[in-house]
Amino acid sequence: MMKDWHMLPAEIEAQSMKIIEEELGEISLPPLHKEIIKRVIHTSADFEYARTLRFSPQAVQAGLEALQQQAVIVTDTNMGLMGINADGLRRLGCTKQCFMADPEVKAQATANGTTRAVAAMDKAAALQGPLIFAIGNAPTALLRIQELIRQKKCRPALIIGVPVGFVNVIDAKEGLMKMPVPYIVAKGRKGGSAIAAAICNALLYMAIRKK
Amino acid sequence: MMKDWHMLPAEIEAQSMKIIEEELGEISLPPLHKEIIKRVIHTSADFEYARTLRFSPQAVQAGLEALQQQAVIVTDTNMGLMGINADGLRRLGCTKQCFMADPEVKAQATANGTTRAVAAMDKAAALQGPLIFAIGNAPTALLRIQELIRQKKCRPALIIGVPVGFVNVIDAKEGLMKMPVPYIVAKGRKGGSAIAAAICNALLYMAIRKK
Numbered sequence: 001m002m003k004d005w006h007m008l009p010a011e012i013e014a015q016s017m018k019i020i021e022e023e024l025g026e027i028s029l030p031p032l033h034k035e036i037i038k039r040v041i042h043t044s045a046d047f048e049y050a051r052t053l054r055f056s057p058q059a060v061q062a063g064l065e066a067l068q069q070q071a072v073i074v075t076d077t078n079m080g081l082m083g084i085n086a087d088g089l090r091r092l093g094c095t096k097q098c099f100m101a102d103p104e105v106k107a108q109a110t111a112n113g114t115t116r117a118v119a120a121m122d123k124a125a126a127l128q129g130p131l132i133f134a135i136g137n138a139p140t141a142l143l144r145i146q147e148l149i150r151q152k153k154c155r156p157a158l159i160i161g162v163p164v165g166f167v168n169v170i171d172a173k174e175g176l177m178k179m180p181v182p183y184i185v186a187k188g189r190k191g192g193s194a195i196a197a198a199i200c201n202a203l204l205y206m207a208i209r210k211k
Numbered sequence: 212m213m214k215d216w217h218m219l220p221a222e223i224e225a226q227s228m229k230i231i232e233e234e235l236g237e238i239s240l241p242p243l244h245k246e247i248i249k250r251v252i253h254t255s256a257d258f259e260y261a262r263t264l265r266f267s268p269q270a271v272q273a274g275l276e277a278l279q280q281q282a283v284i285v286t287d288t289n290m291g292l293m294g295i296n297a298d299g300l301r302r303l304g305c306t307k308q309c310f311m312a313d314p315e316v317k318a319q320a321t322a323n324g325t326t327r328a329v330a331a332m333d334k335a336a337a338l339q340g341p342l343i344f345a346i347g348n349a350p351t352a353l354l355r356i357q358e359l360i361r362q363k364k365c366r367p368a369l370i371i372g373v374p375v376g377f378v379n380v381i382d383a384k385e386g387l388m389k390m391p392v393p394y395i396v397a398k399g400r401k402g403g404s405a406i407a408a409a410i411c412n413a414l415l416y417m418a419i420r421k422k
Contacts, residue, residue, distance in 0.1 A: 012378045
């Protein structure tokens, strides 16, 4: 096993991607989608995402354009925030934000009797610049974004809707997929902050290559 | 859907756990293991963990004892670190540490031609207090911990070995399960920083209840 200690992370990643590619086999996927799907499988070792990740038409292009225009990526967990490649963001002049621990958000959530995730989305909707929402945890965040769009209070460049869970999660995702907005969704119960971050990173790496 | 916005996170969690319990069905699991497995499924919506999570005898007890004695939880990603409940740690007088972004660790890794994860484990091995390693990402971290134990440079209270991936991951986990140390392992390729954090949190909540 010793020899592998000297494999660089980049080599390990390249070998992993090759294995994923092989095991995906003959599945036909649009190249831009495939790159995102492969990174999600790399993060989860779960090939189910090859058939559950759904992309609205032009979703990837919309995400890439936003990242080329100093986008802000908004997450619903600090864990998801931490997983988004800071160096990649810096190279593109983009930033990331999570308001879940924001004192103002806590106060608003208490005052309105909502989850903090809802109040965090309200605050994020007021941010400048193209917004990419990367929701891996709170279905209430995803429901709130849909409401903000309907109320014309927010027009996200892309919504990554991959909350994980058993309550409200499927409804929130199915609702999003009915809206005329660019989305990337993991159908069903699966997802998570690590999945949301992996999708952001796949987009970041693509945007950097195109620079 | 509106009514659900007013569900408290604690209510959502309780309902989720009930659904998980129901879907686990008749599977017979030791109660202490079951609580951890349920939290991992809560985090991943992946019931495969019910059969892939493996516990050495007394692993949970070892983890709980460490948490009652001001343990340090060491992670191999800042994302995993972020996922561990800070309030739970505080209530028990425990702490968490990740050395992946530590400049000294970066320099050591370069000097020795190892991954940063290896150098981070070397640094962590010198920490005071019962150590719980929570490895969700780097198989090289898990291999290094095994070597440190063999060299009697470290004696962890518990090793949570749940790296995800396609290269070295299965070897690193199988190697750990042959060692005479308390471990919790996700057999196979699956795992991740969120899984590692979920296992830590399940242990934290159990330790707080026992206080």
